Amino acid sequence: MSDAAGQCYHCGEALPKGPVRRVMIAGVEQPMCCAGCEAVARLIDEGGLGEFYRFRSEYAPTPDAQLAAHDDEWNAYDRDSVLESYVRQVSDSTSEAVLLLENITCAACSWLIERVLIDDEGVDHIQVNPATGRAILRWRADETALSTLLRRIAQLGYRPHLLGADQAVPMFTRERRAALKRLIVAGLGMMQVMMYAVALYAGAIYDDMDADIALFLRGVSLLVATPVLLYSGTPFLRGAWRDLRARRPGMDVPVSLAIGGAYVASVYHFFTGGEIYFDSVTMFVFFLTTARFLEMSSRHRAALATGDSARALPATARRITTHGETETVALAELRAGDHVRVPAGTIVPGDGRIIAGESTFDESLLSGEFMPAAHGTAENAIAGSLNLTSSVDIEIERIGQNTLVAGIVRLLERAQSERPRLALLADRIAGIFVSAVLVLATVTGFYWWQVAPEQTLPIVLAVLVVTCPCALSLATPTAFVAGTASLARRGLLVARAGSLQTLANADHLILDKTGTLTQARLGIERVECLTPDYDRDTCRRMAAALQTHSAHPIAQAFRDDADDTLTATDVHEHAGQGIEGSLEGHHLRLGQPAWLGVSENTTDGGTPVVLEIDARPVARFVLQDTPRPQAEASLAALRELGLTLEIASGDSPGAVEALARRMGVDDWRARMTPEDKLARLRALQSEGKRVVMVGDGINDAPVLGGADVSVAMGSGSVLAQAQADMLLTRAQLADLASGVRMARRTMRVIHQNLAWAACYNLVALPLAAGGLVQPWMAALGMSASSLLVVANAARLARADHYEPIVAGTPLGPSPTPVVST
Known part of the structure; x- marks a missing residue:
């Protein structure tokens, strides 16, 4: 990001020919490619926010140079129809909106937006989630217009969008399609390379393969493995690069080093002769991509189910005209003060007060209680509730984002945005482990470069492979898979594997x-x-x-x-x-x-x-x-x-x-x-x-989202099920007691697996660093270690089929539940 490199210091684009614009940042003049980058860079530096350039993991997005000429685009967001649909009134003077921001790539991006906007007049609160690209903005509408704040964010290069219930669907669709393409490429590539590898292994064992055929199979393996690594493995490589740039090494770093090192070594050995590992590269990328795809699908389902609760309102309403007649209008056309008629069997379109008639209403959407509530003249009716018995006329008081049902959705989003202490601790431990692996590999490589340079590559690769966190990473998920499979047979479906550990420690x-x-x-x-x-x-x-x-x-x-x-x-x-x-x-x-x-x-x-x-x-x-x-x-x-x-x-x-x-x-x-x-x-x-929450209704969704581990009844609402960590498919509390026992047994197996993996690394690492272990031996040892933890975890599937589930009541094995998907 320097002038010599010919790149703009702000966005990374190539510098134009001729005079170069420059901005003084942290005492050093830096080149800029255009007036937009120059203006944003000056804004950042003059605002005392130069730290942004130290901590960013990627170049900032190029600002839209035409923003100033398209003020009307942002002024449209000050219209009442837009504000009523997307903005919630927190108080008489304070408004709140949820934004979806483009080009958010790391924590530095969110830090910059928060620091710039919080100093603006009228802004009370701004919080950006870099993982989802969403932001919660709270401002005083009587002091600052929404269009001013949106324009301010866009000028930084992060184009904002007001988020409604349906806005996330196209984004999720694009993300899913891209992930599915990577998964297909990795799967097809793995199958092809494994077929070539079997032939090569067989030829090596019987020593009867023609050299030209072996060379052909090795070359085709290289051609197939390359797009698998560079396309399907891009998220891991990009994640490792981002972690290294931010000086926060995560699990993507050793994974990328392992598959990247194996790939580079295989390419080198292809041209010089020696062992190739293209089959290992493609297999590792495929399994990791599959895990990421399943995690993404679960996240999307939860987010879309949250939006479904906001879409529980009707699309239209019957508004009463000044002549006493009714007209059908879109929900977005309703305003506070309008009178609407709600016949029996229809849903109340907004929060309001009954002005004529009396009826009973199903308010389980909010209260979770199945008994209908009776309301008459001058009493309140709640948006989303179902009118059961007779027609009533209602004066609308609150619509859209100001209704109670919208409030429950916001409560749920806030509960989910708070990360539990367990996740933060896991991040710290993973960072320490990965840092230690990198240091050990570096020290080993430096030593052998001084002693025997020709041995450096195979020895460093052996160290990376032998310390590759395969056994450590398999120690937990294999036990979780076995434990959750056993729980599924007992009627407790685990939606998020990490919840099993929390359930084991719950009190x-x-x-x-x-x-x-x-x-x-x-x-x-x-x-x-x-x-x-x-x-x-x-x-x-x-x-x-x-x-x-x-x-x-x-x-x-x-x-x-x-x-x-x-x-x-x-x-x-x-x-x-x-x-x-x-x-x-x-x-x-x-x-x-x-x-x-x-x-x-x-x-x-x-x-x-x-x-x-x-x-x-x-x-x-x-x-x-x-x-x-x-x-x-x-x-x-x-x-x-x-x-x-x-x-x-x-x-x-x-x-x-x-x-x-x-x-x-x-x-x-x-x-x-x-x-x-x-x-x-x-x-x-x-x-x-450490709290376990068990619920079944939409009204339980916020507390389910905030609990250390949440359990939903299989007969409950879709939203509660989507937000829960676990699902009682047969709606029997007896299965929960069995689940606690199995969770604790699973954690004991995990501790055994981790102990074995640690002992294996302590023994194998000195041997590999000493040059006593060849890469193929390291791969064999790593595979054996992985097989051992898998076999130990498989014991969970066979454990205690006739365990008493209910106190004092011995029960046989539970039948496999039928779960609709």
């Missing part, structure tokens, strides 16, 4: 109530007869005759008592109160005690429903959410494993307390919002607790 378990400990289905807990004229069975059958005309969840509790000989007529539902009708000449009403003028008289958290016949109460039904089978025994098994249990629910205190008492859980919390659950989780983590 605190938070459980949601509805859908997790219960089946989210009401059942009749008991029947209390209020008069001797009717017995329990008669009351149940008469109530069922009424409820057969209702789609309310309470009606499901009476389904098993339906009698085909009893048919109710003139049935009418009263939203939030109950149902009435005629049966065999009697007038029946079934509903809330208050509606019928009867005391609730329940202290166990159940839902009371009273049956009235001819204006006389005759029976009280107490309904309870049905607990999952073996839930109590499963929690007892988890307690035996040393986990502290806690229930966190959005349900009423009475219902939560009753279930907690039944399950033997002393610590419980009720009426908790997603924010409350996440705050409780953070409080436990600040105390040093």
Whole structure:
């Protein structure tokens, strides 16, 4: 990046012929290729941000020289229609938006953007994630226009885009296609080179291959392995170069040195004679590319599922005109203050207040509770909730990014952006390990260059191969693969392998109530007869005759008592109160005690429903959410494993307390919002607790994203499943207890594998550095070491098929679950 090299110091482009623009940076004049780079470089230096050039891992992007001439492009972002769709009002004067930035390549890029914008007038907060290219911008709209800030970012060379729910899809598609192309090239190349290698090995063993044929096969192997390394292996090579430039060596460095060294040595031996390793190069690139592809796919699924929750709103709404008629308009055309009509069976388009009508709403999207909520005139309706019973008119108060459902999505994104302590520790350990490997290889090469230069290459290559982190890297993933395969057969699907380690070390378990400990289905807990004229069975059958005309969840509790000989007529539902009708000449009403003028008289958290016949109460039904089978025994098994249990629910205190008492859980919390659950989780983590969260609903997604390890029920929402580290495919808590046992067993195997790999390296490294190990011997030793850790990990798949999963209940091996994909 100097004048002598003929490159622009800022963007790396070739310098034009003629006079060269220069900017004084850190006391040294540096060449610039154009006015745009000169302006940005002066901006960086005059702002005291010259450190950017020290820490960047790649050249900065070339600024758009035409930005000044296209102000209208950015001014359009100040329009109300754009602001309402993409900008959230944090307070009366503060706004927030999520941006997708082009050309973000490293941490230095994010550092530069943050330092430049935070000094701008009106900017309260700017945070850029270099891994995803996303930024959260918070500013005071009364002091600074959004277009000014976007233009400022674009002038630095990082073109910004306001991010909506669908914006990430094209970017993910491009990334997936590029990764798939690399994977296909690596796979085809590996298969071809392996075929040539088998022929070469066979010829060497029997010593009967013609020299011309051997040379041909070696040459074709070189031709095939080259694009595999230079195309499919580009991400690893680029990552290693970036790590070295940033002085933060990661696992890409030894991997790149190993495959690059093997490739260079193979090319050298192709022309001079000797062993070639093109088969090892292509195989290593293929397996690493496959792992990266699977990781990318998992990340994309989670991000798209997050966007799906924002897309839960309807595309259109029925707006009421000034003449009282309705017109169908796009959701983006709604404004605060508009009146909309929401018929039964449709979704509420925005947060608002009911101005006419009453109905019941399914608000499980936010509360996670399956019981509908009744709302009437002057009460609030929530965007994304489903209107169940009758049409209502609503005055819109909040739309788009200001709705509660959008708030849950933002909460989820923030929880996911915080890296756990375990990941940071792993990064530090990996950096130390890689640095040590590089130092050892360098020292060995320097020594042999002085003693016997002709031996330097094979010895250094032997050191790199023998210390290649294959056994160390296989020690963990092979045990994880075996352990997760065993867990899958037991009904616990592991979505992120790293969560298995956290589960093994967990000491605190938070459980949601509805859908997790219960089946989210009401059942009749008991029947209390209020008069001797009717017995329990008669009351149940008469109530069922009424409820057969209702789609309310309470009606499901009476389904098993339906009698085909009893048919109710003139049935009418009263939203939030109950149902009435005629049966065999009697007038029946079934509903809330208050509606019928009867005391609730329940202290166990159940839902009371009273049956009235001819204006006389005759029976009280107490309904309870049905607990999952073996839930109590499963929690007892988890307690035996040393986990502290806690229930966190959005349900009423009475219902939560009753279930907690039944399950033997002393610590419980009720009426908790997603924010409350996440705050409780953070409080436990600040105390040093390693927390497992089990949930099933969209409202659980933020706390699932923030937990040390998260578990979703297989019967839960798609978003909860996408954000979870693990999935209970059969929705049985017994599988979680089995999973904790298997996780701890897996960690013991991992420790054994790591100990073996470390001992192997301690023994083999001095021999290789002393010139006593040839590269082929190092490769053989590395393969044997890898096979040993794989074989040790395979024991997990055969371990304890008849382990008691639930405390005191021996169970046989679980059948393989059927998981829809």
